[in-house]
Each structure stands twice: as structure tokens, then as C-alpha cells.
Amino acid sequence: MIVDTKTDPTLGFTSQDHETAFDSLPVEGELPRWLTGSLVRTGPAKFEVGDRPVRHWFDGLAMLHRYTFGDGEVSYGSRFLRSRAFRAAQEKGELRYQEFATDPCRSLFARASTLFRPALTDNGVVNVSRVGDEFIAMTETPLPVVFDPRTLEAAGVAYEPPGVLTTAHPHHDPVRRELVNFAAQLGPRSQYRFYAQRSRTEQRRLAKATVREPAYVHSFGMTERYLILAEGPFVVNPLKLALSGRPYIENYRWEPERGARFLVFERDGGALRGEYRTDAFFTFHHVNACERDGELVVDLCAYDDPSIIDALYLDRLRTGNDIPKARLRRFRLDLDGGRVNGEELADTDLELPRIDYRRRNGRSYRYVYGLAAHEEFVGRVVKVDVERGEHVGWSQDGCWAGEPVFVPEPGRDEEDAGVLLSVVLDAGRGESFLLVLDAKTLEERARARVPHRVPFSFHGQFFGGELPS
Ligand code: CO
Numbered sequence: 001m002i003v004d005t006k007t008d009p010t011l012g013f014t015s016q017d018h019e020t021a022f023d024s025l026p027v028e029g030e031l032p033r034w035l036t037g038s039l040v041r042t043g044p045a046k047f048e049v050g051d052r053p054v055r056h057w058f059d060g061l062a063m064l065h066r067y068t069f070g071d072g073e074v075s076y077g078s079r080f081l082r083s084r085a086f087r088a089a090q091e092k093g094e095l096r097y098q099e100f101a102t103d104p105c106r107s108l109f110a111r112a113s114t115l116f117r118p119a120l121t122d123n124g125v126v127n128v129s130r131v132g133d134e135f136i137a138m139t140e141t142p143l144p145v146v147f148d149p150r151t152l153e154a155a156g157v158a159y160e161p162p163g164v165l166t167t168a169h170p171h172h173d174p175v176r177r178e179l180v181n182f183a184a185q186l187g188p189r190s191q192y193r194f195y196a197q198r199s200r201t202e203q204r205r206l207a208k209a210t211v212r213e214p215a216y217v218h219s220f221g222m223t224e225r226y227l228i229l230a231e232g233p234f235v236v237n238p239l240k241l242a243l244s245g246r247p248y249i250e251n252y253r254w255e256p257e258r259g260a261r262f263l264v265f266e267r268d269g270g271a272l273r274g275e276y277r278t279d280a281f282f283t284f285h286h287v288n289a290c291e292r293d294g295e296l297v298v299d300l301c302a303y304d305d306p307s308i309i310d311a312l313y314l315d316r317l318r319t320g321n322d323i324p325k326a327r328l329r330r331f332r333l334d335l336d337g338g339r340v341n342g343e344e345l346a347d348t349d350l351e352l353p354r355i356d357y358r359r360r361n362g363r364s365y366r367y368v369y370g371l372a373a374h375e376e377f378v379g380r381v382v383k384v385d386v387e388r389g390e391h392v393g394w395s396q397d398g399c400w401a402g403e404p405v406f407v408p409e410p411g412r413d414e415e416d417a418g419v420l421l422s423v424v425l426d427a428g429r430g431e432s433f434l435l436v437l438d439a440k441t442l443e444e445r446a447r448a449r450v451p452h453r454v455p456f457s458f459h460g461q462f463f464g465g466e467l468p469s
Contacts, residue, residue, distance in 0.1 A: 029446035043457020056101035126168035207270035221289035325349035
């Protein structure tokens, strides 16, 4: 039994070595009877390899978490993602693959021999998804790892995206039943590429554009007709990336004088529909996009610069630094005229945005859910009405909520009829709980206590109904 003495959010960045399983968590309040399915999340849970700490929050070794709902009850299970990066770390007691901001210890000779074939990590720490019948855990390397959603056992790399970088935020095309994602191929002639993945073996290229110095891309937007790349001026020289000997993300440079641009591609045929320039900003997360009156409306969580990446180094997180906050911004792209207008949608910060994805992605929508600042970190659940700019929130002293995942109530049409599921760290108790909020009011409906703490995770998805075995 680990006794935790910290009562602040740094407990969420502390290793959790125990894999656990509970058939039924104690519930306060009442879980909706209609809530049937599983919330599966991934996030870093081990922050040391051997006796060496990793440097950045994104470098922690991934743990999968499953919360399965049915008959008014909820079970929980956790398991480290047994990627090759994880297995090598276990067996050798050291990091063997390049992570986001931590490199393996290795001699200059060994480094030179891997220059153009870097040992990329498959540590699927960022997000999970489903392609065909398979569940995958993803990071930003082209190595999505298949796992069994019931047992959380890993089963190797699923497929190879067409590039050395990709995103952990694929879109879903419900008509073609495929994932749509972005990749970047780096080299003397670098290229942005969009592709669709229908199964392990079925991959199509959708669009491409050459680029001299690729930007860091974490997500993108998609409407019925368009793919939207928001390219902030946080860029990398591919040759320097290969030669510098510095950890991956530390090769990117911020060049605000270049400004930002939106590249809009046609999903059908892949033609570049337009290039739209505006002032510099940095983003991790698109919220939604839609076409309206000859304009493309693109909503995202924007920062003034990429200093958020520096703020997420573990030594800074653990000393309670001030974290830059993202603003919910709307850009309106005049599709034929080339103009871009930007505005802020609410007077609250917002990150880890979620919408009613299945019914609203690529269409006009009204509500976004996410996290806002709370007690020296981020951990207040917020709901923003993007039409009116109004917002409501949920928070509790000494507790930090994670990304709120919206689950619609079956048979109801209102956009916000349903619940939000968020894993909350209760630092005072040294435990976490799964919080169920009414998505209309953000009033608490139930909480299910996990009898230990669950480290903060980035993203998760709700898979309705029974999980396949
Ligand atoms: Co993300």
C-alpha cells in the first residue's frame, strides 16, 4: 500500500505502479440506467525508468484505464500498455526509444547509426480509438498499438501511417466507416499527408502538400467536404532534427513573424482549396469546424505561443508553475476571398475540448465541454455555449478533474441531453473518482470511487454497448 502525503495536483504526476481490477466501485448518487458501455482512457502512469526520471509529462509510460457501466453499476480495470517501449524499459531498466522530450542514453556512435532510422516509441499515451474491429492506443509516432478493450492487453502495432509523425486525434467518417488522420513525412522533401484507414490493411491517401519546415501538428479539423490544417509557426528543420542529438520536441522553433496559416483541402480528390494567413498562434486541439454562408468556421483552443509545452516538463509541473491557458477561438475563413477573421468565444480558458462528436462534428453546434483553470493547475469542468459565450462549471476544492467525455442519452435530440464522464483526482484522500455530471446543468449525478489514485490522463473515448471479446 502506497501512502501518499501530498495534497496537491502533483499527485497526478506521480507514478502508479499498481495494475488493479474492481468488479464494482462504490457509487454515491445514481448512475443513469441508460448508461451502458465503457470509457477507455490512456495516460502516463510511470515517470521513471530504472533510476532515471523522464523529463516531460508526455514521456510517462502509458497505462490504459477502463470504466465499464451497466445496470447502474461501474467496474474499473487498469493495465500498463505493453508496448515494445514499455517492455524494453521493464527488461533493460532503461529507456530504449525516443520519447517526446526524453532520449535514451546512448553513445554518439549508436546515435549516428540511427540518424535516419530513429528508434521511435510506440508508447500510446495520448488517445485511444477504434479502426475496423480493433482498438488502438496512439501517440504521435506512426505506431498505433492494438489492445483488447476488456483485458487491456496489448497485441502489437496495428498499421503504419504514411509518415514518421501522425496525430492521436483521428476523425471518424461514419459513412465510409474509416478513420481519417494527418501524417508528416520528414526528409529533404517533407510532406503533409492526409489518409484514411479502414482496417489494418486498407489505407487510402486523401491529400498532400509539400512543406520545407513542417509545423508541430496535434489535431486537425474536418467537415463534410474539407480537411483543415491549422499550422502555427512552431516548425522544425528535418535535417537538424536528425542531426542535432537533442530530444524530439526541442528541435522545434517558434517563429511568430511567419504568422499562422490554415490549409484547407477537399476531402474528395485532395485538391488544396485555399491557404489562409493570420497572426501567429499555437494549438493542440481543434474543437469543431463547419461550413456556413461561404465561410469555413474553425473553432480551436489557442495559445499565444508554444510555452505550454515548456510548462509541462515534470520538474516545472511539480513545483507548481503558472500554466499558460488556452482560449476558445473562432476563425472564420472566407473560402473564396481568402480573408480570416478571428474572435474569442467566451471569457473562460478551455482545454481538452469535447463535443457531441457523433452528431455534431463538421456541423454547426452549440456546446463545448472542457477543462479550465483550477487551484494552480487545470481541473474545473466547463461547458461553453458558443452561440452566446455563456459558461457554467463544476469544481471542488482540492480536486482536479480530467477531460470530460460527453455521452448522449439515447433517444433524445437536444445537443446537451446526456452526461459528462470525468476522472477526478481527490488529492486530500489520495484517491480518484469517476464523476458523472448532467451535461445540461453540470450538476453532479454520481461519483464512483476508485480506492487509489489514478494519474492524470490525456484523452479517452466512450464505446457504447458490450465490448467485443
Ligand atoms: Co490531445
